[in-house]
Amino acid sequence: MGDYRKLWESLQMDLEKHDALCAVLPELYGSVYLSQKDRAEAMNYFNFVISEVHGLRIEELNNHRQKGGKVVGTFCVYVPDEILNALGVIGVGLCGGSQFWIEDGEKVLPRNLCPLIKAFVGAKISATCPYFQSCDLLVGETTCDGKKKAYEILAEYAPTYVMELPQMKREKDIKDWEAEIKRFINEIENLTGNKLTYENLKNSIKLINKKRRALKRLYELRKNTPSPISGLDALLVSQIAFYDDIERFTENVEKLCDELEKKISILKANRKKRLMVTGTPMAIPNWKLHHIIENLDAQIVVEETCTGTRYFENEVSEDGETIDDLIRNIAERYMKINCACFTPNEGRVEDIIRLAEEYKVDGVVYYNLSFCQPYSVEYKRVEKALKDKNIPLILIETDYSTEDVGQIKTRIEAFLEMI
Ligand code: SF4
Ligand code: SF4
Structure with missing residues (x-):
């Protein structure tokens, strides 16, 4: 990585503390990722992105801001990227996946809270995340209680805007979400001085659909037995999707897929068990569960x-003749995401069953970040539905620390023997 100290300084970062963070990542990445065998050549792009995660990309954000552009940080897949991009904003996902930030998070938050929330708050208040420091606005959403309340704390440190996400999926809720998206458009127009038009919104929708299609293509390839890509590599690609340049990212995912498609014909059969992971998000650099599982005789084929x-x-x-039609389309698409913050959330159970069948999995790992209530309450419903279909399931509740790695490994080993 080049010398970015001046840039970090200009972002009011705590350089000493940030050095400590930077010292951990290369070693972790080396042992988790670079030690994998038979990786696709095209993964080199994603290796490069990680090696420059606090460097080149931050410089790009900085250049964008120097030219008058804005950067907006988000924490949830419900915040519509199409709007941000159409208004010339670079959106970056800010979910924290590192144990490094927990200690600072716990200075202002209770300890018995989901590590993702403690990590992102810790990242901001410790001034060690250059993405947070590059944001002109943070955009939260009313999903789980922990996050919702955490935005009140973040607001003390940075300009913060919160979208009100309905918690049910009736027609009334879709209309409410549409209205909320319009409020959001207003906010981002005021921030940027740009105006949303039919053309820029339509182009943005097309661009982001293309990105989603590239990821879908990658996942389709994982349906092959054996999968041509490790779960670890696929997870990395998904994590990078949250902050990389949209066009460049899409292009590189397509290149990766081209290579994997060719690789499929020469892959030899193996005895690895095919697993699905379902549950809470894994923000970068949370590779803990995938690393444990794929060091055993198993491969994660879908998340x-x-x-x-x-x-x-x-x-x-x-499709749509007017800007309102397009906004309605956005509202409808986002309300199809099945997050446990919704009630009821039968769609998620149906998704899990469908994906288990499509990806021909031998078992499912229910991944629950500690203290995440929505997902842990939903576990019983998923357990029942999978039992009815005779699909084996194991619950792993954990945080970002390494203390329970041995214990998780033993439990997964026993699970793999059983299935
Ligand atoms: S799990 Fe729910 S709240 Fe968390 S990022 Fe996903 S949609 Fe948002
Ligand atoms: S993992 Fe659960 S508790 Fe944590 S932010 Fe997401 S929904 Fe909230």
Whole structure:
């Protein structure tokens, strides 16, 4: 990585603390990712993105801002990227996936809270995340209670706007969400001084649909037995989707898919068990569960998570004569995401069953970040539905620390023997 200290300084970062964070990542990445065998050549792009995660991309954000552009940070797949992009904004996902930030998060939050929330708050208040520091606005949403309340704390540190997400999916709720998107458009127009038009919105919808299609193509390839890509690599691609340049990212996912398509014909059969992971999101650099599983005799072939299928399934319809039609299309597409914050949420159970069949999985790992109530309450419904279909399931509740790695490994080993 080049010398970015001046840039980091200009972003009012805590350089000393940030050095400590930067010291951990290369070693972790080396042992988790670079140690994998038979990786696709095209993964080199994603290796490069990670090596420059606090460098080149931050410089790009900075250049955009120097030219008068804005950067907006988001925390949930419900915040519509199509609007941000259409108004010339670079959107970056800010979910925190590192144990490094937990200690700072716990200074202002209770300890018995989901690590994702503690990490993103810790990242902001410690001034060690250059993405947070590059944002002109943070956009939260009323999803789970922990996040909702955490935005009140973030607002003390940075300009923060919160979208009100309905918690049910009736026609009335879709209309409410549509109105909320219009409020959001207003906010972003005021921030940027740009105006949303039919043309820029339609182009943005097309661009982001293309990105979702590329990810879908990648996941389709994972349906092959054996899958031509490890779960770890697929997870990395999904995580990078949240902050990389949209066009460049899409192009590189397509290149990766071209290579994997060719690879399929020469893949030798193996005895690895095919697993699905379902549950809470895995923000970068949370590779813990995938790393444990794929070091055993198993391969993760699909993730029903927000860093998996929930991010790219369903496109925004490009049909519509007016800007209002397009906004309605956006509202409809986003309300199809099946997050446990909704009630009822039968759609998620149906998705899990469908994906288990489509990807021919031998078992399902229910991944629950500690203290995440919506997903842990929903576990019983999923358990019952999978039992009815004779699909084996294991619940792993964990955080970002490494203390329970041995215990998780033993439990997964026993699960793999059983299925
Ligand atoms: S799990 Fe729910 S709240 Fe969390 S990012 Fe996904 S949609 Fe948003
Ligand atoms: S993982 Fe659960 S508790 Fe944590 S932010 Fe997402 S919905 Fe909220």
